Amino acid sequence: MADTRPGAMSRIIRWIDYRLPFVAALNHELNEYPTPRNLTYWWNFGSLSGIVLVVMIVTGIFLAMQYTPSSEAAFDSVERIMRDVNYGWLVRYAHSSGASMFFAIVYIHLFRGLYYGSYKEPRQFLWILGVVILILMIATAFMGYVLPWGQMSYWAATVITNLFSAIPLIGQSIVTFLWGGFTVGDPTLHRFYALHYLLPFIIIAVVGLHLIALHRFGSNNPLGIDAKGPQDTIPFHPYYTIKDLFGLAVFLLIYAFFVFYAPNSLLSPDNYIPANPMQTPNHIVPEWYLLPYYAILRAVPNKLLGVIMAFGSLFILFFVPWLDRSPVRSARFRPVYKWVFWLLVIDVVALGWVGANPPEGIVVTVGQIATFYYFLHMLILLPLVGKLERPRLLPSGIGTAVLGGGARLGAAGSPMAKP
């Protein structure tokens, strides 16, 4: 007969839980949480991005202990971290490579959502929170890049803050306000440092909301049909915990390769030149994860319109749940949308290529076509394809689909909602 007396540890936990009821709730959310049984590896990227967020915060805090945010000392303090601080080079490269990894993972996570319709009813707000996180990430990354105070740091800050001068009447005053001076300088660096430290914690809060919204209805799945009962789900632990761990190990391999063998491959050499307000680099290029927006900005000949469309390309993501008119979630059952999706991927990659290159010759043409196509996709193709396409027959359930059961049209069925 097994000893069923609770041990000391679980007695302590129950004592706390009675007074602060979080343990039972956490246990349900992390261990028992019913998850569709048919999730593929494309579903690893959510938890992976959460882990990378933690990595960025930890490496960032340790860097902050050694960094000096003044225009005279910033560049040298980073070099000191690289040369004199024990393992400083490791923390620094982990932070800079981690930013690229973070965006790669989040972009894949986002495109996963686009493909499988994870933004559709009832998960619209989950999607909106995700876009908010992306915007906060972009702001954080932009300010973080200014901190080493290299040539690219300084001039990227100058160009991007100058964007606000496009606003009629008050634009230039806004820019002066942002700078805290007449150019990017010490006041700018100081406030960017403070905000760069702050925003990740706001991101954590929004991630918390994102997870609460997720758990309200549970995860989507590759079939896009709702889980209707225990035959369709499995507990998160141990199935998806071990799968996430495996995915984490594979990710770490790729991450480690960048940190240890190619740490500067994604960075511009110009940022190893100390900032010089009197000399602009030949090619001002943002980090790769901002290239598509940069390409859109440059593709439009009008300054204000270019700014609006560049920001617009990001903000339009908020409206995707309403732009897409299809009643079917997953692209597996949407033969036309499938092609449209991959065309979008190619378009975004093309925009990235455009943003990386000086605006000459064919680069300009491709940039204009790709920008046009992006908005065509969002504003025209999403609603039209959704309305006009004939989707394939959906399986009747996740469990039956796994076992090769019958088919039924529509995404009906009560969702696994919490009462």
Add this chain to the structure above:
Amino acid sequence: MLKRAFAAVALSAFVLAPPLVRAADETPPLPHQEWSFDGIFGTYDRASSQRGFQVYKEVCSVCHAVKHLYFRDLADLGYSEEEVKAIAAGYQVTDPQPNDQGQMYQRPGRPSDPIPPPFPNDQAARAANNGALPPDLSMIVKAREGGPNYVYAILTGYKDPPPGFNMLSGMNYNEYFPGHQIAMPPPLSENAVTFGDGVPATVPQMAHDVVTFLAWASEPNLDDRHRTGLKVMLFLVVAAGVFYAAKRKIWAPIH
């Protein structure tokens, strides 16, 4: 789904290759050199780095500073503590603190000092070089597209300008410098230094050695980084394998 993803990702190789697509500066592609620090098992050849330091000391330091290097860093290149002290003591260094009379003064260098620059500030450097500013070399290999191959190409790329080329006065023709006109006169000439280990001081040899030294100066942690990286990658391969086996085992009853 996977195949299409890979196709899209392959296209995204363009995104990751901005350095490969440059506006035409009309300089020929850089000749590729073999460096001891190339590749994932690369390390800095110490003998070459020491020769390179000698080249820096005897040729380049007349105009170029290496402000991020301290004398104590030279121990990394294989110099003993005594040798480092002797090298440092051979320099006159301005003490950062004034003396008791309030004046700045010079004294022999110590290992804890940074290697002193040839000019006290940028303005003095420009004044001595017809308005041109010789850049600091501590980071030069990381701060230029093409890295060590670029620096090597510049050092060995001096030649007569082609007929009809409009050279500005005071400039020198260099095949690999963007625009082809560089303010720095050719710094290296045959036997400009005499290497202690007897290696003949040809221009390619000196260029190779000084670039190895400068690569180390830009990135002193490379040896450590590669060594640690190997351990980390091996550990992660094992970890991924074990986690995958565990995943398969746990999922077996479900599949």
Add this chain to the structure above:
Amino acid sequence: MADVAQHAGETRRDFLILTASAIGGVGVAATIWPFIATLNPARDTLALSTTEVDLAPIQVGQRLTVAWQGKPVFIAHRTPEEIKAAQDVDISQLREPQADSDRVQKPEWLVIVGVCTHLGCIPLGQKAGDDRGQYGGWFCPCHGSVYDTSGRIRQGPAPLNLWLPGQVERASQALYKFTSDTVVAIG
């Protein structure tokens, strides 16, 4: 038979989980270590700096305070009375038994770190008019530690004698050198 196979399967599964957990634990520990290490003194901090002091202006009986590695160092040009008082002490009576000859290189020059070994205040005694305590050495006003003319603790809560330069860093010998009769280099 099925039971045995199932049991073997479960054991293998447990083994895999155990191995995975162990690997995970090792990985986490190995990752945490470099971050903690960044907090240790960096190489530039560790590179010992040297302070040179010109002793010629220090008269017999005078004391000078210099900064070395961010700490005050007391240099005392001891009078013959002070030297005798330091040497004529029964060492076994001291809280930290140490002979005066073990604390100086030249008897007339005492070079010690001016930080009280109790909780780190700077003892008084360097300036004329300071309270030097009843042994004529130094007196710490924070909690009343009294040091003698060799900088050894005689009364009060401090557990150890005032440190020689380099002693805390565990240098094998005191880190100061007389580069000439009138110049000492500390560090």
